[in-house]
């Protein structure tokens with residue numbers, strides 16, 4: 222019974238799971254926090270990985286890393302960090318994104334070139350920001366890579382040639398999931414020259430070995446890791462409520478949405494992963510709970526005690542600026558305050574409804590790209606919230622499945638490691654285990670009109686403020 226390890230190096234923490242390579246059963250897990258903020262020295266991720274993995278990796282045969290997408294890791298010619306990595310949720314490159322879109326001839330040109338329209342989140346815009354605002358640092362950059370590439374590179378003993386995979390590479394906006402090739406012309410357009418970039422591996426191709434001889438798989442982005450961990454198929458759409466809110470499904474062909482709402486990413490199995498991402502998800506709930514002076518359990522009780530629609534209150538949850546809709550400088554706002562509606566219960570529920578409305582818009586955007594949404598699988602830290610589980614089917618208007626609480630990103634990375642270990646054509650078959658909760662279609666039908674009204678008010682508040 223070989224064991225494999227999977228690592229999820231996400232925004233807020235590093236999680237490690239050890240799984241049985243044949244069944245996928247989770248045998249051990251641990252985590253360690255990351256520093257707060259929208260930039261982070263990559264070495265802090267390495268330190269968190271070592272803390273979380275301490276004592277867990279002794280007898281594993283293979284390791285895979287899934288990481289937060291898009292982060293700009295820059296290394297000099299000696300492999301030292303040039304500056305802290307700018308993370309996916311850092312919005313300082315918003316103006317650079319607008320300029321880059323114009324310079325290629327508009328949003329459609331980008332969507333057709335790389336599947337996505339650059340927004341502040343995407344690596345290409347961060348490189349443009351670096352070249353413009355920190356030219357001395359930019360001059361020192363010998364290679365650029367993503368958070369998971371960096372950890373894979375460290376695990377493999379820092380070889381000369383770093384590697385990545387299709388999934389994470391597709392989040393740079395200078396690697397095209399449509400052609401399967403780097404667009405070095407776009408990298409040059411943004412950065413003024415072409416630094417070294419990681420080689421893109423096939424989904425089951427090993428990245429190398431640790432100095433102790435443990436196989437390291439290609440790794441991937443965290444959303445691609447979750448898709449692999451859940452084993453989703455067409456018709457399944459995942460809503461992940463972590464630091465980011467993401468809505469994604471597997472698809473057999475690349476998407477090219479010129480509105481930029483759907484990012485046309487690749488997945489970790491050789492297919493595609495159209496994805497919508499919001500900047501504000503679980504922390505909308507934790508911040509509202511803090512504002513109300515309650516813990517998360519009491520927050521859920523409050524939200525569940527309010528009637529659907531929160532007495533008319535609408536919370537636009539753009540607390541850290543927003544990516545979808547593209548409002549990098551926005552702030553959160555509360556609408557329709559009437560004296561009788563101003564209760565802690567309504568505020569708690571409005572936070573849940575506001576967070577979910579943005580993701581329901583994401584479901585519609587995926588449908589617009591041709592995806593079928595038969596059911597939503599709800600995962601991530603805030604899927605643990607009873608209020609979120611209760612409200613989600615009403616807002617989404619489709620049946621919701623809540624898989625057993627687990628670290629699906631890390632499990633996906635472990636499944637990829639097991640796949641690379643076997644060298645088979647397909648990943649091993651792993652089951653999700655006991656404890657899946659299905660929220661039925663009847664409840665959805667009962668809630669449909671209510672959900673539509675909540676979404677209508679949310680859209681009206683957004684339009685009133687931002688057009």
Ligand SMILES: Nc1ncnc2c1ncn2[C@@H]1O[C@H](COP(=O)(O)OP(=O)(O)O)[C@@H](O)[C@H]1O
Pocket residue numbers: 231232233234462463464465503504506507517601602603604605606607
């Ligand atoms: N019951 C809950 N209700 C709301 N939020 C929760 C709950 N449990 C955990 N969270 C939040 O989920 C977030 C972590 O989710 P996770 O998916 O691990 O995020 P990430 O992968 O972005 O680091 C934290 O902000 C945490 O406070």
Ligand SMILES: O=C(CO)[C@@H](O)[C@H](O)COP(=O)(O)O
Pocket residue numbers: 231232233288289290291309342392442443444463464465466467496498
């Ligand atoms: O930028 C995206 C997706 O495009 C984010 O989903 C990041 O990948 C961060 O993920 P979490 O830390 O929220 O899991």
